Amino acid sequence: MIKADNLSYSFPQKELYNNISFSLEDDQHCAFIGTNGSGKSTLIDIIMNPERYMFDGKLEIDPNCRIGYVSQFSQLENKNDITVFEYIGQEFIKLQNEITSICAEMETSMDIEILLEKYQETLDAFNAIGGDDFESIINKKLNLANLMKHKDLKVSELSGGEFKLIQVIKEMLSHPDLIIMDEPDVFLDFENLNSLKNLINFHKGTLLIITHNRYLLNHCFNKILHLENMDLQEFDGSFIDYNFSLLQTKIELQELAIADSEEIERNAILINNLRNIATRNSEAARGKSLNARVKIQERLEARRIKEPFVDIKQPNIIFDMDNELEEIVALKVNNYSVSYDEILLENVNFEIKSTDKVALIGSNGTGKTTLLRTIFENDSDLIEINPDVKMAYLSQHQGETLNEANTILEEFFDAGFKTNGEIISYLSNYGFDEEIIVQKIGSLSGGEKNLLQLAKVSAMRANVLLLDEPTSHLDTYSQIALEKAVENYKGAILMISHDYYFISNCMDYVLIIDDKTLRKVSMKKFKRKIYANHFSKEYLELEQKKKSIETKIELALKNKDFKLAKSLSEELEELIKLL
Structure with a gap:
């Protein structure tokens, strides 16, 4: 076709x-x-x-x-x-x-x-x-x-x-x-x-x-x-089989790449020794040996292991804060209601403590985004925000927080950065190369815009994060990086999401919109609800085990323990058969 x-x-x-x-x-x-x-x-x-x-x-x-x-x-x-x-x-x-x-x-x-x-x-x-x-x-x-x-x-x-x-x-x-x-x-x-x-x-x-x-x-x-x-x-x-194939390739190629690097390093030492000898001895044979070794080095460099599907950039997302709060109530919502043509939310009451990580979920069109935006704008008497709270907001409507007419460089100067070098260094953590920062934000992909939003949120060093569908448009590598950032964050998070993996991996509890109001639900009850109405419990538990083994393999590769990585790979293969 x-x-x-x-x-x-x-x-x-x-x-x-x-x-x-x-x-x-x-x-x-x-x-x-x-x-x-x-x-x-x-x-x-x-x-x-x-x-x-x-x-x-x-x-x-x-x-x-x-x-x-x-x-x-x-x-x-x-x-x-x-x-x-x-x-x-x-x-x-x-x-x-x-x-x-x-x-x-x-x-x-x-x-x-x-x-x-x-x-x-x-x-x-x-x-x-x-x-x-x-x-x-x-x-x-x-x-x-x-x-x-x-x-x-x-x-x-x-x-x-x-x-x-x-x-x-x-x-x-x-x-x-x-x-x-x-x-x-x-x-x-x-x-x-x-x-x-x-x-x-x-x-x-x-x-x-x-x-x-x-x-x-x-x-x-x-x-x-x-x-x-x-x-x-x-x-x-299938994607599961492809992902496993990719991981096996990574294990094999990383081992070969280290052997390559060691051989190149040994050859570089020989070249330096031959150069030192050649400066003291002008025999033609010495020069030929040096030239031969340099050609070998060029061939080694040319065939060095380079694999685009293994060397995948993962952004380094980190949420820090200037002012870490003690265990206090960071924000409180009292009898909040919102309606347009009809009532969406009525008599909503909840509070979030300074270290709570909370998912706000509900069907499409039930008022979640309106509630999150109202909290951020802090213009309702029904919402109390602790005076020590500094909030940062990520919107599912990217134009709310990003000026698409700006270049990336202009956007981060507006956000308080002082020099080109500071912006280039900071955004390299998010996968943005130096040449891309002069592009207009409007020309970027949806995922790149969301990464820019995450970079701006991180730069604010806030102690409460309001995140509206933060994983939307993000590739799987960026989603995993965001999960790590959320897990390591010491402040409070109120997040709208429909990503089951993200919620179950990162959140303490869930606020569910039900019959136009909110109910607080433990993660245990939330998972039971998900199993009953949406996803297979057995599948999701196997998926969690799979992720755990993949994380161990990544750590083994980081430590260059290829024997352990291969053993874990065999364990993963057996698990994948069950999936």
């Missing part, structure tokens, strides 16, 4: 791909992964609009291939007066109306042959998308996504997550040869995430999906494309 050979492409300020090759075949469900800013969305756009790009190499796309697309950005505001059924069935309804119109025209027209031809073309198109049974087909998809109850609602009444699922259903029912989705999971709650998983797994056709969601990656795909450091690797199989 799609084949790329030695494809290369670069922006003026950044090279994205260097001779990458891959193929995509019928009925493959392919996950497209890679670190933030590696060029995944750009490659998707090249596939969809190749004539817009000046790239080197070959990109072959079946001329009959119809491509459907689901953007990472929902556009809900233009759909106010249409029901969910009408929105999904637009193509069906349009063709049905055309058939009715042609039939009516036939009753009075003298030029029946042209109308018959038009009628047949329209009928073929109608039948191609299952027209005779279109209502039943839509109902099946809505049931699969657990959205049947919304069939007759106006689209404008849906939450952002529900609308994203409706977009996916609509694309699937138009029966393109290939559907491309760019982070369709962003901001989905637990229920909607499971619905997306079902839609993907029951789809008969080819899918190419950019995602960093660990749950979807582990459950939905039979092919992986991994873009990293300008190179691309393709793997036929």
Whole structure:
């Protein structure tokens, strides 16, 4: 269906791909992964609009291939007066109306042959998308996504997550040869995430999906494309198997790389000795020996182990604070309510202590973001904030905290940094190279913008963090780095998230929005609720064990204990069989 050979492409300020090759075949469900800013969305756009790009190499796309697309950005505001059924069935309804119109025209027209031809073309198109049974087909998809109850609602009444699922259903029912989705999971709650998983797994056709969601990656795909450091690797199989293969490769190559480095170091000592001898002795043989050794060193350096899929940059996120608080109540909410067209939250009461790490969860559209923003703005008499508290805020709407017209450099001068060197040094911890800091923030990927937000939050050295979907758009490596930063942070955190792994790994307890108010729930009860309603307990417990072994392997590699790393790898392989 799609084949790329030695494809290369670069922006003026950044090279994205260097001779990458891959193929995509019928009925493959392919996950497209890679670190933030590696060029995944750009490659998707090249596939969809190749004539817009000046790239080197070959990109072959079946001329009959119809491509459907689901953007990472929902556009809900233009759909106010249409029901969910009408929105999904637009193509069906349009063709049905055309058939009715042609039939009516036939009753009075003298030029029946042209109308018959038009009628047949329209009928073929109608039948191609299952027209005779279109209502039943839509109902099946809505049931699969657990959205049947919304069939007759106006689209404008849906939450952002529900609308994203409706977009996916609509694309699937138009029966393109290939559907491309760019982070369709962003901001989905637990229920909607499971619905997306079902839609993907029951789809008969080819899918190419950019995602960093660990749950979807582990459950939905039979092919992986991994873009990293300008190179691309393709793997036929599940993400779990790919990840294990990557880890094994890392163990092998790191051991070889150390042997390489030792050989290069030994050769460098020999070259220095020969140079010292050559300065005292001008014999031609000595010069030949030196030249031979230098050539050997050049060959060693050229073949030194360099593996783009092993040497993956992980940002170094650290949350420090200027003023560590004793065990006090950092903020208190008293009888808080919020409503728009209807009441979202009513009589909400809770308090957070200075070292509490709390997840705020609830279905899409229940007022979580409004509550978090109100706490940060500190403009409600119903919210008490301790005078010693200094807050920092990360927004799911990145334009709230980042000026997209600024360059990265300008943004951090505005944040209080004094020199270029200070900004360059600081942002290198977050994976931003020196040449990228003169780019406009608006040109960055969603993940890069979130990393910039995290860098700004960290720079504030606050003792209370308000984080609204902090893992959204982040690649899996950045998510793990953020988990470490949260685990090590000594202050209080109130975080909106639908990332089960992140919540269970980092939070002390959960505040659940239930019937327009908040309930405090222990992690133990929260996990039981998740097991009962959303995810398999056995799977999630195995996943936790898997993460624990992977962490031990990383530590063994850090300590150059390859024997232990290989032994743990065998243990991990047995665990993966159970997954």
